[in-house]
Amino acid sequence: MKLMLRAFGVASCVVWGGLASADPILGTWQTEADDGAYAHVAMKPCGPAICGTIEKSFKDGAAFTSPNQGKTLVIDMAPQGGGAYEGKVWRPSNNKIYLGKMTLNGDRLALRGCVAGGLICSKQTWSRVK
Template sequence: MSRKVSLALAATLILSGAAWADPIEGNWKTQAGDTAAISGSSSFSITLKSGKYAGKTIGSLKAAGDNKYTGNITDPANDKTYSGKATLSGDSLKMSGCVLGGLICKSQTWHKL
């Protein structure tokens, strides 16, 4: 009987773990003051929800482990796409877009809403 209870508890914990949202998901205030929404599960899409470029998708990221994410970031003003990365620290998300293999990068910090 206790073996069945243990198996049921283990299955419940495994299934509930799959339902937990990744901490990067949600709404973020950009450095410019706009709202960006990050959503997804294994691949995360970044879409601006407010501001001059509202509705525009500006990037996609994948988890790289240890609260780090990698992918592509697009500058909404000129539609140029850069190699991107993000690092999550509490309620702050440091976003970076780089060219030339990471030699030149621009960064900004977003805050969770």
Template sequence: MPAKRAAQGRFIAPPLPILRFAHCPRLANDAVAQGHLYCPSQPRLGVESMKMKLSQFVIATISTILLAGAAQAGDASGTWLRENGESKVKIAPCGEALCGSVVWVKDPKHQDNVGKRVFYDMAPSGDDKWKGKAFNPEDGKTYTGTMTLSGNRLTTAGCVLGGLICRSVSWSRQ
């Protein structure tokens, strides 16, 4: 039933429908009018029972969050060949993270890049994913970096503007 406008310009709300629940056939009109939020035929939970249920819920929630955060990343350590065949990078643990350095370049003009660290502080950020910093020897800039492992394929990306603009490169395990 739509709301009606009273003479003073106020709206009069239509009466609320009587709610009946299939699981509680004894819920009477007076129970709704009295504001009961439970089925009178069902026992109410006591304070101790509610505390127990709440503590179980909290423990389950915290466990889920901790397990999700501790997702183990795959092993990206090793030597990787860039998709264009121009360079190789060796990725190895450095502290709690992974780092990668150039170990070979095809073009003799870029031999000065050999030994340069191009991936810094790549910390696990999920299954087969890492986040850290990526250095691009071509332009001499450091970017927000990510690595994603899929079998023997590694995809690295350097991003600017909070990940708005990214450039990715694929690598194959050697």
């Protein structure tokens, strides 16, 4: 019985420890419409950072098969603390990679991508898909 209780205690610590260290940005997010289309992006760990891959694509509210599905949109976003992340963002509509920043606020994710040393930037706010 003691061995069983110890095993349960160790298993509980592993499960709760893993949940406590899970990044709150993980999950699926809906982008804003860009050139009439939007996507669901799955945010997952990629090494010590977070990456986001296009899972589903939508145009005019209807799902469609986009050539961008499965591609990485959010690249190596490293947590900076306080819900802030820094890395890179790929914009499919012009096939450019931008220096990126993200800020998490509840179920809203503000993204900003910049080029030319921050002179030219684009912003979007994504919402968590439930």
